[in-house]
Amino acid sequence: MTAHPGALELHVEASRIEGVIPPALRGGRVLSNGPGWLDIGGRLAHPFDGHGYVRSFEFQADGSLKLRARFVDTPVYRDELAAGRLVHRGLGTNVGSHFWQNLGVGAPRNVANTTIVPWAGRLLAGWEGGAPYALDPETLATRGEETFGGALAKQATLAHFKIDSAQQRLVSCSIAMGPQTKITFREFDAQGALATTKEVALPGQHFAHDFVITPRWYVLASNPLRMKFGELALTLLGASTLLNSIATKEGPGELYLIPRDRPGPLRTVTLPGPAFVVHYGNAFDEGQTVHVDASLFEHFEFGVEFGYRGPDAPLDPSLPDTRAPQRLYRISVGPNASEASWKQLARHAIDFPRVHPEHDGLDTPALFGTTRADTAHSDPFDSLIRVDLKDPERPSEVWTAKENVLVGEPLLAPEEFVLAVTSAGLEGRSNLCVFKAAELSKGPVASVPLPLLPYAFHGTWSARG
Numbered sequence: 001m002t003a004h005p006g007a008l009e010l011h012v013e014a015s016r017i018e019g020v021i022p023p024a025l026r027g028g029r030v031l032s033n034g035p036g037w038l039d040i041g042g043r044l045a046h047p048f049d050g051h052g053y054v055r056s057f058e059f060q061a062d063g064s065l066k067l068r069a070r071f072v073d074t075p076v077y078r079d080e081l082a083a084g085r086l087v088h089r090g091l092g093t094n095v096g097s098h099f100w101q102n103l104g105v106g107a108p109r110n111v112a113n114t115t116i117v118p119w120a121g122r123l124l125a126g127w128e129g130g131a132p133y134a135l136d137p138e139t140l141a142t143r144g145e146e147t148f149g150g151a152l153a154k155q156a157t158l159a160h161f162k163i164d165s166a167q168q169r170l171v172s173c174s175i176a177m178g179p180q181t182k183i184t185f186r187e188f189d190a191q192g193a194l195a196t197t198k199e200v201a202l203p204g205q206h207f208a209h210d211f212v213i214t215p216r217w218y219v220l221a222s223n224p225l226r227m228k229f230g231e232l233a234l235t236l237l238g239a240s241t242l243l244n245s246i247a248t249k250e251g252p253g254e255l256y257l258i259p260r261d262r263p264g265p266l267r268t269v270t271l272p273g274p275a276f277v278v279h280y281g282n283a284f285d286e287g288q289t290v291h292v293d294a295s296l297f298e299h300f301e302f303g304v305e306f307g308y309r310g311p312d313a314p315l316d317p318s319l320p321d322t323r324a325p326q327r328l329y330r331i332s333v334g335p336n337a338s339e340a341s342w343k344q345l346a347r348h349a350i351d352f353p354r355v356h357p358e359h360d361g362l363d364t365p366a367l368f369g370t371t372r373a374d375t376a377h378s379d380p381f382d383s384l385i386r387v388d389l390k391d392p393e394r395p396s397e398v399w400t401a402k403e404n405v406l407v408g409e410p411l412l413a414p415e416e417f418v419l420a421v422t423s424a425g426l427e428g429r430s431n432l433c434v435f436k437a438a439e440l441s442k443g444p445v446a447s448v449p450l451p452l453l454p455y456a457f458h459g460t461w462s463a464r465g
């Protein structure tokens, strides 16, 4: 988990693959990104601050698999590779344990480690709070920061993007925090040219990591924040971190609906209970009604992610999450309503909710996520789940990995297949597992043996081989 694996070029022959790679996947690939290097000179970076490590799992015509992996070659990566130690502070990471070691070492590191999105002839490696980095789609070589002709320059852009497949638009969301929070949605066409911009201002401070779109709306949960000013002062003095300086505000949950295809003010909608949203599954319009499927926390705490216990303690991703679990809800907002209704969609606690990659913003029959078999926690993940959105009363399909095996985000491929990387840390190996989407609980139809790969945050299917 804390290794610095370096670039990889692997070929796994079809004879070494358990089961058979479905012909529909051959010629395509799945991409993922995550923090590939955390132990930097003997000091552990927070997982949010580990260097972006992009993986391309390419299904060959003969049923074999090629894996190519590269670090994103950011200035921060180059500096730390050369120095052999942490040089730049991060969202949750200081370069040294003494405050004076952290003074004057600049803004949080953009390590391009969170998402990977193909668009307009490049792969975008996204990060929380800066421009994405563009990579060559074949070699994964880093081309540099991608501002789309300056549109995203000096913008704190979310790592998550949305793709509107019908309109061939890439949608980004940038946030500027002050006494108000300014949120800007931008849409880029298939060539990467800026097509539309929509800006709104929200009173107070808000947290956003992800968002959803419909043809008519941009949708965000309120996620109000309070600044811990004492901790913020310590951060400025080099003795704490930004992640320790923010906390969530208690109160009823709220949703913002921002008109997408027309001018108009945002709508604020009150939810039936507290709700803090990190990841959304999908949203769609049904006439004038908006439905939003999202994983909701009742309470949320920053700083305890992925078993991080500080720079000098080993990372333990198998530690049970100390947070309350995330529950998947469908939130429905009627025409002109100021209050929403909601309904829990699954008994299990679910993160990484995903729908078919071409169905973002549209009504779709199924949602996939990672979960835990025990239904009491949403992570560390040991299972994949399929939720029937057309018949939520029908029990979800669940597949659980063997003991001590962690399961990554479900990545949806065309022709109704789902892929996920599993990690058996104790055995030192990973597997790329391929499932039939409709028969998830039957287990993988193919499993590709791989060396143990660092944990990934997010990925996507890409038709290009």
Ligand SMILES: [Fe+2]
Pocket: 160, 209, 210, 279, 457, 458
């Ligand atoms: Fe995310």
